[in-house]
Amino acid sequence: MTDAVDPPKARRPNTRLEEVARAAGVSKSTVSRVINGEPYVSSRAREAVHQAIGRLGYSPNQAARTLAGSRANCIAMVVSEHGSRVLNDPFFAGVLRGVHAELAGKRVQLVLMMSKEGDEQDLVNYLCGGHVDGVLVISLHGQDPLPRTLADAGLPTVVCGRPLGAGGVPYVDSDNFNGAMEAARYLVSLGRKRISTIAGPRDMAVGMDRLSGWKRGLSQARFDTDLVAYSDYTPESGAAAMADLLKRAPDLDAVFVGADIMALGALQTLHAHGKKVPEDVAVVGFDDLMIASTAVPPLTTIRQDVEQLGRTMTWRLMAELAGEENLPPFLLLPTSMVTRSSA
Amino acid sequence: MTDAVDPPKARRPNTRLEEVARAAGVSKSTVSRVINGEPYVSSRAREAVHQAIGRLGYSPNQAARTLAGSRANCIAMVVSEHGSRVLNDPFFAGVLRGVHAELAGKRVQLVLMMSKEGDEQDLVNYLCGGHVDGVLVISLHGQDPLPRTLADAGLPTVVCGRPLGAGGVPYVDSDNFNGAMEAARYLVSLGRKRISTIAGPRDMAVGMDRLSGWKRGLSQARFDTDLVAYSDYTPESGAAAMADLLKRAPDLDAVFVGADIMALGALQTLHAHGKKVPEDVAVVGFDDLMIASTAVPPLTTIRQDVEQLGRTMTWRLMAELAGEENLPPFLLLPTSMVTRSSA
DNA sequence: CTGAAAGCGCTTACAG
DNA sequence: CTGAAAGCGCTTACAG
Known part of the structure; x- marks a missing residue:
C-alpha cells in the first residue's frame, strides 16, 4: 500500500x-x-x-456568490404540516409545478422544507439566517404562526391560501367564496329545493370560505342554510358526512361538497343509500382533480387552477424581492364551473 | 432627502x-x-x-460552510420530464415525503429541480458544479440520458425506478415484476379464463416490468398472453385501451391494469359496455392510490409503497456519501396485494 | 468602462 | 484536546 x-x-x-x-x-x-x-x-x-x-x-459557484454578495439566489418553499395533517398530493404537486414554471430562466434555486410541529425553531433559525431570500409557505393549518414569524423577522414571505392567523402577510388564494357561491346558485337554478353542503375543517380558511360562499348563494335565493356537515379532506370522512346529512334530511336533493376528494366519498354513500345521482341528489364538488372526470357519475365541480396559484405566489415574491412597491396584499384567482353529469 | x-x-x-x-x-x-x-x-x-x-x-451560514469545506450539505432531487410527460402527482408527492422523512435530523438541504428537454446542459453544469453532493433523479422517461451523464461526471446519483438507458447507475424500484405476477396468479386462482392486461408505455421500465410479470404469471399457468393493450397513465387512455381489448375479445373475463389511474378509465368503459365488475370482468390495478378505495367498485390492486421508495433512495445516496462501500447496485421493494371488490 | 484588493463566514491542515 | 492562519470563489466599494 x-x-x-x-x-x-x-x-x-x-x-x-x-x-x-x-x-x-x-x-x-x-x-x-x-x-x-x-x-x-x-x-x-x-x-x-x-x-x-x-x-x-x-x-x-453559488456558495461563493451567496457568501460574498447579499443575496442567496435561493427561495424556500416550506410546507408546514402544523398538526400533522397529511399533505394533499395533487394540490401540492400542482403548486410546485407552477412555482417552477415561474422560476424558469431565473437563476434562483428552490429549496424545499417541511416543518412538523416542534421543529419550528430550527426552521425559523435557518430561514432567517440569510440562507434564502424569501419564502413561499404552504400551510395546512389556518392558525399556523409560521408565516407571521417569518414576516416579522423581515423575510419576504408569501402564503398559499388565506392564512387565518397571519393577518398582514401577503397571500394568494383561489376565490373560494365566489366559486362556492356559483355552485350554490347553480344548484338553485337546477330547481333543487333542499340543498346541503359538506364543508372542510373549521380551522382552515379554504373550508370556511367555501362554506361562506355556499351560504351566501343560498340565502340570496332565500333558502335555508342549515344542512351543513364537516369533513376533513378524505374520501372516508366525506362518506361519513354524507351519511350524517342523509340522516338529518332524508329529503335532501343536492349537496355541494367543498372538495372533490370528499365528494368521492359522498358519492359512495349516496350509492349505498340507493340515491341516484343526479336524479335524486345533485352533487357539485370543488377543485376539479383529475379523478373528478372518472368519478361515477363524472363530477360537476368548481375548478381552481392550482398551478396558477404556484405561479402567482412566485411572481408576487419575486416582485417583492426585485424591490417593486405597492404590491397587492393578496391576490385571488378566479374559479370556473365544469359541468359534467353529477349535477 | x-x-x-x-x-x-x-x-x-x-x-x-x-x-x-x-x-x-x-x-x-x-x-x-x-x-x-x-x-x-x-x-x-x-x-x-x-x-x-x-x-x-x-x-x-451554509454558504460559508460549502465554500470552505468540500461538501455542499445539499442534495438535489431532479424531476426530469424528458419528453414533457406530465408529472404523476401522487407518486411524486409520496416520494418526496419519503425523501424528507429520511433526511429529517440530518443537516442536509433538499433542492428541487426540474429539467425539460433542451435545458439539460444548464442543469448538468449546475449539478456537476459542486453545488450539490449527490442527486436523486426521478425520470419519467426510460431512455433519459441524464442519470448516466451525472454518474459519469462522478456525482453520486440514485435513480427512482429502473432506468432503461442508464445501466450501472444505482436505482431503487418497486418489485413491479413480482407484483404483476401476483396479480396474474390471483386472477387465475379466481377461475378466470380469458385474462387481459392494459400496460403502460413501452419506453418506461415500470410498464414493461409489470407487463413481464403478468406474462410470466399467466404462462406459468399455461394461459395465453395475447390480450395486451397499451396506455399512457391517464384515465382516458385507460378507457380507450379497455375498449380496444373488449373489441378484440368480447369474452374476456379479467383485466390486470398496470396503474390505478388507468384502471379508473377501464372501469368506465366496462360500465359503458354493460359489463359488471367483478361478475363479468374482474379488475386488478397497481399502485393503490388513495382513490382506489373509492372507485366503483372499490379496486383490488397491488400496493407499492411510494414513500418507502423515497426513503430508500435517500438512504442509498446518503450511505454512498458517507463512504460506505459495496452498496447494492439496486434495491427492489416488495409489493402487496390489497383485495377489495373489483376482483 | 475597468482592475486591484478586501472581505463574506466558515473548514482544514498545521503546529502545539 | 486546542488555536492561529490560510484559503474556499465570488462581489463590491474604491480608485482610476
Missing part, C-alpha cells in the same frame, strides 16, 4: 471565475459584472466573456 | 461563529468541531459551545 505517498489530490474540478477572466482577457470584476447583467460593460468585453463561459462550461 | 447621509447600514444580522466562540470562551476551530460532531473535543468545551449556540440562536 503506497496510498500515503499519493500526491495530494489536486481537487480543482470546476472552472473558476478567474479562468474565465483569463480566457476572455479581462479582470475578474468584469466577468462578475457580465454574469450579473450589470450595465457599464463594453459590448466587446461582454461578448468575450460570454464566449469564454460557453467554451469552458462555466457555472458560478 | 438626507438618505445619502444615513450611516452605512451596519448589516450584521446574524450571529456568527466568532460570537459563539467568544460566548463559549473557546476558539472558532473548536466551535466548528462541535458543530460538525468531530471527536477530540473535551466535553467541557462541547457543552459550553452547545449552550452558547442555544442562547444565541446560532445557525451556521
